Amino acid sequence: MGAMRVDMSLGLLRASPASPRRGQMSSRWRSILSDPRGIRRTCVCCVAIIASLLATLSAAIAGPKRVLLLHCFSRDFAPWNEYAKSFRTELDRQWPEPVELYDLSLVIARYWTKDQEGPFTDYLHDLFGASFFQEHRQQLFPSTPMLLMGVEQRRVALPKLTANDTFVAHALDIVGVVENILRVLPETTNIAVVISNSPIETYWLGQARDALQPLTDRVAFTWFNELLFDDTLKRVAALPPRSAILFALLLVDAAGIPHEEGKALSRLRAVANAPIFSYDDRYFGRGIVGGPLIAVQDVTRQAAAVAVRILRGEAASDIRIPPIGFGAPRYDWRELRRWGIDETGLPAGSMIEFRVPTVFEQYSWYIIAAAAVCAVQLIFILMLLVHRRRLRRANAERQLAEEAAHVLSGRLINAQEEERCRLSRELHDDVTQRLALLAIDAGRAEGALAKAAGGEAMRAMREGLVRLSEDVHALSYQLHPSILEDLGLSEALKSECKRFAELGSTRVKLQTDGVPESLPQDVALCLFRVAQEALRNIARHAHASQANVSLERLNGGLQLVVDDNGVGFDATRMRNGVPHLGHASMRQRLQLLGGKLHVNGSPGHGTIVSAWVPLKGVDHESSPRLVS
Numbered sequence: 001m002g003a004m005r006v007d008m009s010l011g012l013l014r015a016s017p018a019s020p021r022r023g024q025m026s027s028r029w030r031s032i033l034s035d036p037r038g039i040r041r042t043c044v045c046c047v048a049i050i051a052s053l054l055a056t057l058s059a060a061i062a063g064p065k066r067v068l069l070l071h072c073f074s075r076d077f078a079p080w081n082e083y084a085k086s087f088r089t090e091l092d093r094q095w096p097e098p099v100e101l102y103d104l105s106l107v108i109a110r111y112w113t114k115d116q117e118g119p120f121t122d123y124l125h126d127l128f129g130a131s132f133f134q135e136h137r138q139q140l141f142p143s144t145p146m147l148l149m150g151v152e153q154r155r156v157a158l159p160k161l162t163a164n165d166t167f168v169a170h171a172l173d174i175v176g177v178v179e180n181i182l183r184v185l186p187e188t189t190n191i192a193v194v195i196s197n198s199p200i201e202t203y204w205l206g207q208a209r210d211a212l213q214p215l216t217d218r219v220a221f222t223w224f225n226e227l228l229f230d231d232t233l234k235r236v237a238a239l240p241p242r243s244a245i246l247f248a249l250l251l252v253d254a255a256g257i258p259h260e261e262g263k264a265l266s267r268l269r270a271v272a273n274a275p276i277f278s279y280d281d282r283y284f285g286r287g288i289v290g291g292p293l294i295a296v297q298d299v300t301r302q303a304a305a306v307a308v309r310i311l312r313g314e315a316a317s318d319i320r321i322p323p324i325g326f327g328a329p330r331y332d333w334r335e336l337r338r339w340g341i342d343e344t345g346l347p348a349g350s351m352i353e354f355r356v357p358t359v360f361e362q363y364s365w366y367i368i369a370a371a372a373v374c375a376v377q378l379i380f381i382l383m384l385l386v387h388r389r390r391l392r393r394a395n396a397e398r399q400l401a402e403e404a405a406h407v408l409s410g411r412l413i414n415a416q417e418e419e420r421c422r423l424s425r426e427l428h429d430d431v432t433q434r435l436a437l438l439a440i441d442a443g444r445a446e447g448a449l450a451k452a453a454g455g456e457a458m459r460a461m462r463e464g465l466v467r468l469s470e471d472v473h474a475l476s477y478q479l480h481p482s483i484l485e486d487l488g489l490s491e492a493l494k495s496e497c498k499r500f501a502e503l504g505s506t507r508v509k510l511q512t513d514g515v516p517e518s519l520p521q522d523v524a525l526c527l528f529r530v531a532q533e534a535l536r537n538i539a540r541h542a543h544a545s546q547a548n549v550s551l552e553r554l555n556g557g558l559q560l561v562v563d564d565n566g567v568g569f570d571a572t573r574m575r576n577g578v579p580h581l582g583h584a585s586m587r588q589r590l591q592l593l594g595g596k597l598h599v600n601g602s603p604g605h606g607t608i609v610s611a612w613v614p615l616k617g618v619d620h621e622s623s624p625r626l627v628s
Helices: 027-034 036-044 080-094 107-111 114-128 131-136 174-184 199-215 229-237 263-271 296-311 333-339 364-448 455-479 482-487 489-503 521-542 581-592
Strands: 005-007 011-013 048-053 065-071 099-105 146-152 165-170 190-194 220-223 243-247 330-332 351-353 507-513 546-554 557-564 596-601 607-614
Touching: 080 146, 080 296, 146 296, 165 296, 174 199, 174 243, 190 229, 199 220, 229 263, 243 263, 330 333, 333 351, 364 455, 482 489, 482 521, 489 507, 489 521, 489 546, 521 546, 521 557, 521 581, 521 607, 581 596, 581 607
Parallel strands: 011 048, 065 099, 146 165, 190 220, 190 243, 330 351, 507 546
Antiparallel strands: 005 011, 005 048, 011 146, 048 065, 546 557, 557 607, 596 607
C-alpha cells in the first residue's frame, strides 16, 4: 500500500500509485493550496487535518501511518482547537494501531494572499519529502482520500468533491438559537451579535443577517463586526434593558488582533450587563447561558469513525454522514441564577448542569445515616421514658402502699399497745386483786386448820395463789409497764434490767447519760420496747454472760444501744431479706417515729442493737452516730 492523506478541512489520504516530485503534487491538493477561495472555503472555516497513512510496499516492507492536522488559524483558536483535540482522542480510542501525528497551523489563512502559496507548499514538501516520499512519490497524492471535518454544511462545495472525498459536517440553525433566546427571555427587545471581520466571520455575518431578517419585527439586532474588541467590551457593558448577547465568532477583530482560546468570551462575561448565548458547546460552562448547541464531541466521534473506515480500506465516496444538528438544550445553572432566569420557562427536556448541590444532596448519605441513628436513639429514649414513667408509677404505687402499710402498722402497734394497756390494767386491777384476796382467804383458812389434816393443803394453795399473783403481776408489767408513765424511761429501763438479771444468769449493766426526765410518751414507749425485745433475744438466743444497755442524748435525739458477748448471729440473713420477727417489730416502731435501727453481729462475737429516735424541738449538729 502507499500513503493516505486526511484533509481536515479534513483531507484523508489513502494509498496512491505514484509519488510526485516537489513540483508534481496531486492536482487536487495543489488546487486547494493555490486558490485563496479554496483555502478559505476549506481551511478558514474549519480545522484542517491531513492524515498520511503509509502502508507496506510489499509483504516484507511496512511503514507507519501518519496524520497531519492543519489548523485554520492556529492551534489555540476556538472552537477548532477543541475539534482537533477531541478528534485525536477519538482516533486513539477507535483506531488501536500506532499513528504518527503532526500538527500544523495555517496562520496565513487569516490574511491569505497569492504570494504565500509557494513558501507554504515548499514547507509541506520538506516536512513530508523525506527519503520514503522521494522513493515512492509516484504513489502518494493522485488517489489520496480527503475527509472534511468541523465545517458547516453550507461551507462544503459538493460539486467539487471527488470520488476520494467525504465530509462530516454540522448544521447551524441560527434562527433556532435566537428563538431559544426569545423563549428563555420573552421580554427581550435587543440582541447584540458579537462577531468580527475575518473572512470566515464576514461570511457568517452575511448568513446571519439573511437568516434573521424575518425576526427583525420582533427584536432589534446590533452587529459589532466593525468594532475593536475594547469598544465591544464597552458596548456590552452598557447595553439597554431587556437585551441579550449572541456570541457568534470573535477570532480577529477590526484591528486585526487575534483572540485565542475563548479568552474574549471570558472578558465579555466579566463586563456584560446582559446574558450571553451561543450555539457551540465549546463555550458551555465558560459564560454562556446555554440552549440548543452543536456538540463538538458528536462531530469528532463521527469524524473519527469515518477516518477509521477509510483507514480500513472503505472508499471515501461511499461514506455519507448526515449533518449533525443541535443536541438536547443544555443550560448553565450558575448563569440562570446570575440573570434570574426561571427554570420553568426552559424548553421541555432541557438539561441543567453545574447546579450547586444543596447540603442534603452533598451529604445525603451522612444525613440519612445520622437521621437513622437519631431515630434509633429517639426510639430508645421513648422506650426509656415510657419505662421511666411506668417505674415512677410503680414507685408511686409502692410508696402509697408503703405509706398505707406504715399507717396500718402504726395503727396496729397503737391498737396493740392500747390492748396491752387494757389487759395490763385488767390483770393489775382485777385479776391480781382477786388472786390477792384468794391468797388472803387461803392464809386464814390455813391458820384455822393449822393442826388439822387440811392445813397443809391450804398452805400449798395459798403459796400457789401468791406465785400466780406474782406471775400475773409480771405479765401485767410486760404488757404495759406502768412505771414508764409514772417514773419515766430511765427508771423503767432500770426495772427491766433488774428483772431480766433476776430471771436469768446474764449480768446487765445500765448506763443513762443526759436523758430528759420528761419524754414524749411514744418515744419512751418505743425505746423501752426496743430494749425489752433486745433483752428478750439475748435471753433466748445469745447465751451471753454479760449485757450492756446504754441510753444517751445524741444529735438531737436519743440513742439506745444494747450489746452482749454471746454467740452472735449471721447478719447476712437479714441482708438477704430474712429478718427476725423481733427485729422487724423494732424497726417498724422506730420508723413510725422517724428513727433508725442498726443490728450488727457475727457468729462468736456477740450482737449490737443500736436505735436512734429524734426528739422534736431539740437542735442537733450532725446526723445520728449509730454503733456498728
